Amino acid sequence: MASRKWIVAALVIAAGLMACIQFRPDRAVRVATGVVAHNVCSKSFVSGLDPATVFAETVEREGLRRLRRVLSFQIDRTGKTVDASVGGLFASHALFHDGLGCVLRHGSQEPYLLKGDIAALKAATSPPLLAEIAGPDLVEPSNAALKDALDHAFEESDAPPFRRTKAVVVVRDGKVIAERYAAGIGLRTPFLGFSMTKSVINALLGIMTQQGLLSPSIPAPVPEWHDPSDPRREIAVEHLMRMTTGLALDETNSGFDPSSQMIFLHDDMAGFAVNAPVIAPPGRRWAYSSATTQLLARIIRDAAGGPEQTLAFAWRELFKPLGMRDVTLEFDGVGTLQGSTYMLASARDWARFGLLYLGDGVVGGRRILSEDWVDLSAAATLDTDYGAGFWTNRSEHEHARGRVRAGMPRDAFYASGDLGQRLVILPSQHMVVVRLGDSVAPDGDIGGLTRLIREVIAATQG
Numbered sequence: 001m002a003s004r005k006w007i008v009a010a011l012v013i014a015a016g017l018m019a020c021i022q023f024r025p026d027r028a029v030r031v032a033t034g035v036v037a038h039n040v041c042s043k044s045f046v047s048g049l050d051p052a053t054v055f056a057e058t059v060e061r062e063g064l065r066r067l068r069r070v071l072s073f074q075i076d077r078t079g080k081t082v083d084a085s086v087g088g089l090f091a092s093h094a095l096f097h098d099g100l101g102c103v104l105r106h107g108s109q110e111p112y113l114l115k116g117d118i119a120a121l122k123a124a125t126s127p128p129l130l131a132e133i134a135g136p137d138l139v140e141p142s143n144a145a146l147k148d149a150l151d152h153a154f155e156e157s158d159a160p161p162f163r164r165t166k167a168v169v170v171v172r173d174g175k176v177i178a179e180r181y182a183a184g185i186g187l188r189t190p191f192l193g194f195s196m197t198k199s200v201i202n203a204l205l206g207i208m209t210q211q212g213l214l215s216p217s218i219p220a221p222v223p224e225w226h227d228p229s230d231p232r233r234e235i236a237v238e239h240l241m242r243m244t245t246g247l248a249l250d251e252t253n254s255g256f257d258p259s260s261q262m263i264f265l266h267d268d269m270a271g272f273a274v275n276a277p278v279i280a281p282p283g284r285r286w287a288y289s290s291a292t293t294q295l296l297a298r299i300i301r302d303a304a305g306g307p308e309q310t311l312a313f314a315w316r317e318l319f320k321p322l323g324m325r326d327v328t329l330e331f332d333g334v335g336t337l338q339g340s341t342y343m344l345a346s347a348r349d350w351a352r353f354g355l356l357y358l359g360d361g362v363v364g365g366r367r368i369l370s371e372d373w374v375d376l377s378a379a380a381t382l383d384t385d386y387g388a389g390f391w392t393n394r395s396e397h398e399h400a401r402g403r404v405r406a407g408m409p410r411d412a413f414y415a416s417g418d419l420g421q422r423l424v425i426l427p428s429q430h431m432v433v434v435r436l437g438d439s440v441a442p443d444g445d446i447g448g449l450t451r452l453i454r455e456v457i458a459a460t461q462g
Helices: 002-023 025-046 051-058 118-122 144-154 194-210 237-242 258-265 269-273 290-304 307-322 347-358 373-378 398-405 446-459
Strands: 071-076 081-086 089-097 101-105 165-172 175-181 327-329 343-345 413-417 421-426 431-437
Touching: 025 051, 025 071, 025 081, 025 089, 025 101, 025 258, 051 071, 118 307, 144 165, 144 175, 144 446, 165 347, 165 446, 175 347, 194 237, 194 290, 194 307, 194 343, 194 347, 194 373, 194 413, 194 421, 237 290, 258 269, 258 290, 269 290, 290 307, 307 327, 307 347, 343 347, 347 413, 347 421, 347 431, 421 446, 431 446
Parallel strands: none
Antiparallel strands: 071 081, 081 089, 089 101, 165 175, 165 431, 327 343, 413 421, 421 431
8 A cells, every 4th residue: 555655656756757748837936027128127217117116016927926926137227127036047148239129148148139329219300291280288087978988097096906098199180189197107208019019010011012121912021931842831921910820929917828938948949939830721711829920020121131121111111201209119029120019109109109100101292111011900800899900890700899888980990018008090080099007807908998089089979
C-alpha cells in the first residue's frame, strides 16, 4: 500500500513537471512583470503621471490581480528606467528614450535605438491639412444636456470594477464641442492607446495603398513564407488586417498565449510571430491577435525602408497632415514599430485621427487613405463584429446589435484598446467621440461608452 502511494505521488509530481515544461508558468509571470515595467515606464516618463498611481491601477487589471501582492517596481528617474519583479524574481527592465517612449530590454543586449532628429520630424513646416479643432483652452459643454453626459461619463462606482475615466472629447462638424479631463490630466497629456494603435497601423496601410506601395489583396510580403510548399504563402495582407490568417497566434491575455509572450518576452516581435504554424486555411477562422498586427508593422517597416524611415513616414504622411502634435510611437527591440499596442497621443490627437475616418480618408481636399478604405475597415469580418483594425456596428453579431440597441448608431465603428480606450466614429452624426481611462471591467466599461454616445447624440439634436 505504501509503495502504491509513492507511485501515485511520483506520477503526480511527474505530471506537474511535464505541465511546467509545456506551459512554462515562468514565462507567464515574466509577461506580468513586463506589463508592469513597460506601462509604468510609458505612463510615467511619456504621460507624466504618478508612478505609484500607475502601478496601483495597472495591477488591478485582469490577469495581474492574483499577483498584485507580490509584484513590485522600482523607478530610476535619473537613468529613466523601470524594473518590475515578483519577489525579486522574473524581472523585467524598461528603458525610456526621449521621443521614442519605452522599450523592454531582454538580457544584456541593448534594444535598437532609432537614429535621427525626432524633434525635427515633429516640427511643423507647413499648416496641417486638417483645420484646427479647438483653441488653447478647455472647451466646456455648450448645453446642460451635454454637461450631464460628461458628468455621467466621469461618475465612479462605489466598488470595483472602477471606471477611472481620464478624458472625454466630443467633436462635431470638425470642432470640439465638449471635453473633460480627470485631475492631473491636461489637454496635451499623451495617453497609451493600447490596441487603438492597431487602427493607426490600418491608417499607415491605407496611406501606402493610396501611394501604390502596398495593397490588401497581395500575398503578405513575408520572406519566411515564400517557399512554394509553405501554406502561409496564401496569407494576404487583408487576412492579417482582419485577423483571419489561420495561424496559431490566438490572444487570451493570460500570459501563456503567444501574442502576450510576443509583446513582453521578445526583442523581435514579428520575428517570433512569423514562425507560427497554420491551424486553419486563411480567411476561414477569426481569432483576435496582436501578433497579426505586428506582422503588418514589419511589412510597413520594410515598405518604408527601415525603422527611421517608418517614423518619418508616419509623421510626414499621417500625423502632420492631421495636426497631431502630442504623439509618441514606441518600437520593439529590433526597431519595428510596436504596432499592436504602444502608441501614445493626447485625447485631442486621438480625435484628430478619428476625423480622418469620419472624412472618408480625405483631409483638406487631399485623399490620404485609398478610396473605399474606410468602408473596407468598417466592414465586418466573417460573423464577428470586428472589421479590419476597427470594431464595427455594421454587423449582425450579438455585440454589435446590443450596442445599437443601447444607442450607438448602426453605422458607427471604433478603435478600441485595453482598459476602455475608445475612439468612436459616428458618420451619421458627423461626430467623433473619444473616451480614455483605466477601466478594469472585463468589457472596458462598454455600457458606460454606449450611454455616453446615446446621451451626446440626444444633447446635440435639434
